[in-house]
Amino acid sequence: MSDQLTKRDADYAQWYNDLVLKADMAEHSEVRGCMVIKPHGYAIWEKMQAALDGMFKATGHVNAYFPLFIPKSYLAKEASHVEGFAKECAVVTHYRLKSDPEKGIIVDPDAKLDEELIVRPTSETIIWNTYRGWIKSYRDLPLLINQWANVVRWELRTRLFLRTAEFLWQEGHTAHATQQEAEEEARRMLDVYATFAEEWMAMPVIKGVKTASERFAGAVDTYCIEAMMQDGKSLQAGTSHFLGQNFAKAFDVLFTTKDNKQEYVWASSWGVSTRLMGALIMTHSDDHGLVLPPKLAPVQVAIVPIAKNGEQLTAIDGYVKPIVDALRAKGITVKYDNDDKRKPGWKFAEYEFKGYPVRIAVGPRDMENGTVEVARRDTLEKQVMQTADIAEKVEHLLQAIQDNLYRKALTMREENTHVVDSYEEFKDRIGQGGFFMAHWDGTAETEERVKNETKATIRCIPFTGDKTPGKCMVTGNPSAQRVIFAKAY
């Protein structure tokens, strides 16, 4: 399979697309812009969901579910919000089909809705319209709610996982009595996302705040985590918004304070989506196929018997059983593939291409020697191991793979992060990809100029790192600190 894969050096975008398709992660459906997430891809998404959901609950959040449809008038209530989403709304206008003797099945013109419904592109409006009924007093606050859902943002140019008309995500929507609490919540959830990205996805991220022009439609501040892909482009992996009182004001959500005053509620919202699947692929995978961090691999260890006949296979089955049991007892997920419909060579190729972190082969000689052959996917190294303490060895190996993937990605990012002070140098080098730490004068005009001239955008104003003031690389005007410029997905 990997021989049919475009090489990354040859065409990174084509490599990505090939890989998503051939590794059975996802495919385009015939419905414009909508993807089918195939079982192998969905199993990884389920792992992501489980980890994130656990982290949300550990920080006091609960799940709920709000309607798919949003009345058009709701969207219109928050001015910058509707402006941000109007151009990509799927609109439901009718609620019935009927049979027409000439044209077959048609939309029934008599079943037109009085008010059109928008398929949610995000749920701030319908949720804040609901919160009006839920929040009366400071006792009802904070409200810490998350929703796992599908959303639709009509896109004409789509890429699997990275940009699709329908995608899956979670959206947190919280309500607070004070500005400080809402801001802390937005920052807390950004930290949760960063921890998830680094500890589970083995993907280093930079936390920061977006510039005004890159802010979420309706937010006061948008925080983000940005990751560098293997081609040096940046990918926004998650965002968290401090919404101020914008939605509370648009939907009249007031609460009685302890001092018996009426005040508008403060809000945050935050989300990550199936886009993370694209980020995961473009952080670790290689010319041989998928590479998955063990903590998100649907199956961590594949075991393949190499037998010449049924008798040998039965013997290997018996030899492998205690190994499988020992691995599972450690919570390691294992597939023992003794299916005789496929040859061992096909299986090796399959498990390598689909990113199983560890592959174990067992043949007759292994039984004689009390060994197995262990291959790790990240480095493609193989070693023969004695079966004594095999579960401990594999457990350490999985941790080593997880650590190695993170270190490799971090090194890659560090090697491709450049401090630049001259706009000429910036323009020369931006085409090669990477993060450029440069001074910026804080104006939308300069940001726009750089974007128009180089296609690079300010990915974020990072929270940590060098905070020394300087002069804007473009205008020479004063700059508070360096920001990150990069081309982005």
Add this chain to the structure above:
Amino acid sequence: MSDQLTKRDADYAQWYNDLVLKADMAEHSEVRGCMVIKPHGYAIWEKMQAALDGMFKATGHVNAYFPLFIPKSYLAKEASHVEGFAKECAVVTHYRLKSDPEKGIIVDPDAKLDEELIVRPTSETIIWNTYRGWIKSYRDLPLLINQWANVVRWELRTRLFLRTAEFLWQEGHTAHATQQEAEEEARRMLDVYATFAEEWMAMPVIKGVKTASERFAGAVDTYCIEAMMQDGKSLQAGTSHFLGQNFAKAFDVLFTTKDNKQEYVWASSWGVSTRLMGALIMTHSDDHGLVLPPKLAPVQVAIVPIAKNGEQLTAIDGYVKPIVDALRAKGITVKYDNDDKRKPGWKFAEYEFKGYPVRIAVGPRDMENGTVEVARRDTLEKQVMQTADIAEKVEHLLQAIQDNLYRKALTMREENTHVVDSYEEFKDRIGQGGFFMAHWDGTAETEERVKNETKATIRCIPFTGDKTPGKCMVTGNPSAQRVIFAKAY
């Protein structure tokens, strides 16, 4: 709270509606027919999902995700399928809004879709259109896929959980090489649903096959589980369909057999939905509020301290801590509610009303005596228990509650199941509710007549029980076996 609840005897439908709202399970949104599932309701749904998902995976199924939108032409490909769903389809016709100087935000008439998209009412068509690309040979079969998703069936008269325009569900869609395998799969998944209903929901069900007129649109056979609600009405809690080759033929899905022939693929589909939430409520809850089986309760044990002052509270905190630890060590979910914003009386009422299976109260005298007061929700009984081995005692109590709820529901059903041979007697008694085991001549005409005259339908032809032939209670014509007539949700 329970004093504001309509009594079941007074108005069962109103009791149900009150309870769903007041117990914070769900509410109507302002979007016609769509509900908001509130955190307490959603937490129960999550427990249901986790249990079902585990059972699906244990029977070899994997999850995937298919598009929300279905092109109108797909629906039209299977004739009886489109006939069944045409009248309840939400239709997307446009993909953009725009600002109009006079009317504000309007649907952009220039952004009309060439082909209208239906918001999925069920996914057979889009999935079988996709399976055409996935299935080439017998090696690709069986394909055992499930999807967790939202679906939309436009309903004008809605009831929370029981009948809503949007609802959440899972839909399994499997593909097989032989008719026998597909039929076995449909029956296997019906068994999974029955096991889930009885062992997790503590809700006894009857398995059977639907009559032709109650069949899923596009199915060859529809199997179902039917449960009796407290008012004697039947609720169809899950269905599983043997689809024959209908969808394979509509979407040209053929496979190469081992003998190198081309054959159409055989199919099953099966689903349960948030309707189960309604079934759960109407099986166990009472005039005091929700009653939840411990296996599906989001929190199984609530512990409430009764303290006169901060000092006492601190002492109780210390007294309770090892109890909480011991319960959690057994996998029991516990909430220790020492929040001082609410009084103990408020908390007792809250936990009773919301169906926490076990409530433990701890006051100063308990500390002196080494006791706690334990209340069980199902019987409302209280007893003082020594704290020695408290975790074991509570574990047994939770199991006793689970068993008692099932037994009570089964007894209720048995007492309200009647064998009738005369149509006169049937008409006299059907108004009181219950299941009526009666002979039927197998014709749609008789079924229709009974429905028109009594509003009762044939819920299913049960798989087990009395199989003696007899004479139809309406026409006197031969009948193969008794079937179940009942009024239904």
